[in-house]
Amino acid sequence: MTTPAKAATDREDIARRLLRSSAKASFDPLVEIDWDAPVDPGRYAIRPERVSLYGTELWERLSEAQRRELSRHETASVASIGIWFETILMQMLIRHAYDRDPTSNHIQYAYTEIGDECRHSVMFAKMVGRLGAPYYRVDPLTQFLGRVFKTLSNSPLTFSAALYVEEILDQLQRETMVDEELEPLVRAVSRIHVVEEARHMRYAREEFLRVWARRGALSRAYSRLVLALVVYFATTRLVHPDCYAAVGLDPRAARRAARRNPHWRNSLTWMARKAVATFREAGVIRGPGRGLWRRAGVLEDEARASAAEAAT
Known part of the structure; x- marks a missing residue:
């Protein structure tokens, strides 16, 4: 009888801290970012080694200007995935709050996060446009x-999926925001997102572990697979094939090259490493769905096998 009470108290305490942090360090991207500043075509949007074709034969064929342009399009593609998933997440958080007590700190933070995600989606959309890329x-x-x-997501899936997508974006943006050689607009967007997503990840991680511990075998098996x-x-769609067409490459050939590229595989495992560690410890990466994790290229010890499989 004492364990549920302690979990509820912990949940409220964590949410109270997150609400206080939100009050102290939240940003309005429309005000904080200089959207009128021109994008510098002489800068990369992300580090060259994070571009999906880095180190490949196709990369060597590109001029330096084309490489920088590809980095901008891939950044826009990742931001587009971010908008797509944040729209899903907002709906899932609303469903999570629908039949719960709005006077609780936990649900008030859910509403706070929905507000954050609305601003993030607008911020990403404006960045995509300023980079000269399509959605x-x-x-x-x-x-x-x-x-x-x-529509069908349960609580473990809502928070585990949120944690995964937020973690991979966070890894890339933490690196980007501190590199003064990169495009200032992308760095400014990354900095705001990193600060606010740190709270979102804490909320998602704590809630996932809490609800996962109470699930039965059938619910866990379903959640693992989904x-x-x-x-x-989410991982295999990070870079849209039209990014390659934007710099004059054949999208199919470039996509094949990216799938086989050990540098891109290393970037994927690096971006996903914290999420993978959390889910491995919780016993999530097992059963029939494990093969999908491997094919996504995010399991470091199996990335080579997946790359070899993609090459066949």
Whole structure:
């Protein structure tokens, strides 16, 4: 009888801290960022080694200007995935809050996070436009699966999926925001997102571990499989094939080269490493869905096998 009471107290205490932090360090991107400043075509948007084709034969064929342009388009593609998933997350958080007590700190923080995500989506959308790139829509299958997921998601899936996507974006943006050689606009967007997402990740991680511990075997098996699908589709769609067409490359050939590229595989495992550690410790990466984690290229000890499989 004491364990549930302690969990509820811990949940409220964590949410209270997150609400205080939000009050002290939240940003309005429309005010904080200089959207009128010109984008510098002489700068990369992300570090060259994080571009999906870095080190490949196709990369060597590109001029330096094309490489920088590709970095801007890939950044826009990642931001587009961020908008797509944040829209899903906002709907799932609203569903989470729907039949719960709005006077609780836990639900008040859910509302706070929804507000943050609204601003982040606008911020990402404005950045995409300023980078001279289109909004890179996910393919119809992924779009359909996103609709299904947001409708049928349970609590462990809501928070585990949020944690995964937030962690991979956070890793990339933490590196970007401190590199003074990169495009200032992308660095400014990254800095705001990192500060506010740190709270979101704490909220998601704590709630996932809390609800996961109370789930039975059938619910856990279902959640493992669906999360693996989320990981696979979110990760493999980070770079839209049209990014390659934007710099004059054949999208199919470039996508094949990226899948086989050990540098890109290393970047994926690096971006996902914290999320993978959390889910491994919780016993999530097992069963039929493990193969999807491997095919997504985010399991460091199996990335080579996945790259070899993609090459066949």
